[in-house]
Amino acid sequence: MVKRGYHHGNLKQALVDAALQLIEDMGPTGFTLSEAAKTAGVTPAAVYRHFEGRDQLIAECARQGHEIFADLMDHAYAGGQPSALAAFEATGRAYLAFARKYPGHYMAMFESGTAVNATPELAAAAGRSRAVLERAAEALSEHIPPEKRPPPAMFSAHIWAMSHGVVELFARGRPGAQSPFSPEDLLEAGIGIYLRGLGLIRPDT
Known part of the structure; x- marks a missing residue:
């Protein structure tokens, strides 16, 4: 150390x-x-x-992590992607990149047991990154009639969960975390299968 x-x-x-x-x-x-x-x-x-104690210190680590994470997500989404789908997939890759580059922040955010509303500042920072993914999800579903659209908050949460699973299982360099595919390929394929199942992208996209 x-x-x-x-x-x-x-x-x-x-x-x-x-x-x-x-x-x-x-x-x-x-x-x-x-x-x-x-x-x-x-x-x-x-x-x-x-x-006041360790929990408050970890909450501040998590808050700073969410601020960095939100900036990365926002940059990925607004980075001149050619389509709504590409922008959406870019936010997933940003999740993987963040977990690799900022492991301490990532663990404080998602593995410490710290509630996202532990402090108002932490809740606000966490809301920023979640809002980016929901905005990307909403843009992706604009072609579907409003009455048939899945709620963006719902399917963006599913993508978030998928991204988190890929990070935990295959992108953290843990013993036994072997896969014949890269984490990026796993996530991209998973996103594609999920979005096709919802009818958000065409089969040949």
């Missing part, structure tokens, strides 16, 4: 950075507040200037 150390500047962020490193190394519930303080190079008492 690399001790990052705190020397000057933003103590709160130094503690978040220390917690993220510990989450990567030990899991989101595998460290104490004292260990976070030690990794940041401060006394345990200093932590309480910014956080």
Whole structure:
């Protein structure tokens, strides 16, 4: 484990950075507040200037993760994709990319047991990324008569669940997580099968 150390500047962020490193190394519930303080190079008492306990510290890690995640999702969706389907698939790939690049944030967000409404700030950040996927889902279903459209919140949640499953099973580098296909190919194929089943894309798309 690399001790990052705190020397000057933003103590709160130094503690978040220390917690993220510990989450990567030990899991989101595998460290104490004292260990976070030690990794940041401060006394345990200093932590309480910014956080009431470990749960609040992890919630801040999750909030920052959701902010990064929402930015990535928004960029993927609005990045000049040639079609609504391509934009929708891009958000799925952004999910995989985020989990690989920001494992500490990802675990704080989805594996720590922290409720998405633990703080108003966390709830707002989480809502941003969810809104991007729902917007992409809504655009994808515009060609279907309103009375026959599946609710965008429903099928975007299904895609979110599929993306999460691919990450957990095949994209985290865990022992035994072997597949003859790349996580990106698995997700793209799964999205295609699911959307065809809903009638959202044509069989030959």
